[in-house]
Amino acid sequence: MLKAWLFRLHRWLALGFAVPLALLIATGAILSVEPILQTVKLSPGELTLARIDGWLAAKDPAGKARGLSYRNYDGRLTIQGVPERGNVTLDTATGLQAADGGLAGFFGASRRLHEHLLFELDWLVIGSTIAMVVLMLMGVAMGLPRLRNTLGGWHKGVAWFGLPLLIASPITGLFIAFGISLAPAGGPGGRGEEPLPLREALAIVARDKDPSQLIWLRMRGGRQLVRLNENGAFNVYSVTRAGLSETPKNWPRLIHEGNFAGIWSGALNLAISLALAGLLGTGFAIWLRRRLRPRRRDRRANPVAPPALAS
Incomplete structure (x- = not known):
């Protein structure tokens, strides 16, 4: 009974925060690339x-x-x-005044969206991040999954066995939001x-x-x-x-931004963002499939008779 209630709460909490979570995950993936580029493009003496x-x-x-x-x-x-x-x-190549770089502008816009969403909704960013942590903990509370080569099997397997890395992202984000540097x-x-x-x-x-x-x-x-x-x-x-x-x-910031080990930490954060996007996407697909299943059963149970041909 408890597992069934956890499953329902997990599903509706994910659906309720789906849009802000999608924005946070997508912009997080984009920002993961910046420390990689900054390290790759570093040229001593330039x-x-x-x-x-x-x-x-x-x-x-x-x-x-x-x-x-x-x-x-x-x-x-x-x-x-x-x-x-x-x-x-x-x-810096010519020393002449120039427009802001396109990549820097793109990363800057992504950072503003990641931290404030579209309308300075910091409270929604924090609430969505807390919801992400709660979703992960509820997934663990529902018990060890049986690994199967199905959509649900992959969803549960990635969530369970990737938990130590996946949960670090929202927790360090909350540390930054509340000014906890350790x-x-x-x-x-x-x-x-x-x-x-x-x-x-x-x-x-x-x-x-x-x-x-x-x-x-x-x-x-x-x-x-x-x-x-x-x-x-x-x-x-x-x-x-x-x-x-x-x-x-400030380890929470270094871990969350993926800039403590250059290419490697940036790549790790990118992989975490892609895994979170996969969990959100597969979770939505599982819900959608369950919603459509009763309609398919109804059609099979009550097939529509073909129209009679005119004599």
Whole structure:
């Protein structure tokens, strides 16, 4: 009896959240590709301090810009917060001002959709993510499946034996939503200090790191931080005049975004997204087949007589 009730609740909860879950899974799959591209396209020495410093001097002579972001797969460097001009995007091959890269725009739109859906519906994102966790736990509570080469057999088998990896995605997403980083309190200094001019901060980064590894450099949480792609691991450092200090790793974010091991973590997240899409799709197909089955039986039990031929 309990299993039957769990089955019904599992089915209707999945149907009720089907649309937002489909959007979250699809955009999650798209975003899984970004760290793969950022690692594949990383070319040591491609960006130098001299080149970036020259662009900053030309585009922000007053030194008022607030940050930098670099998307190597599009060949675009963005200077953020240039007075009276907003953001300025440069083509790193030519140094000329250019439109935002198409891939970066696509990933940005996917990220906004993934985090807020279409209408800033953060509560629905969180609710759908909780529903995904509940669906997985109910699937486990219904008992160990019998593996069969059927639609239902594959649905249950993937859900059961892929559970440790599959459930990590929504749980880490909830950790991010509720600000849980699992990092120890404190961390390196820099909090509350006056931010360094961008050119000076960049020079400090370049003393120890390759500027080509840059993902972004900006103020966050009262500290001037830089995020670097170091062999596929996206590490964050606090930037002060004393130098760079690595911040504690935010493992929920690293796992959820798939950027702790470059190509491999991105590929793992992509596989998880495809598995979740398969579960949602097969679940819907199983429900649809059950809905259509009674109609087929009715047709077989009460066949429609063919019209009589006119004499």
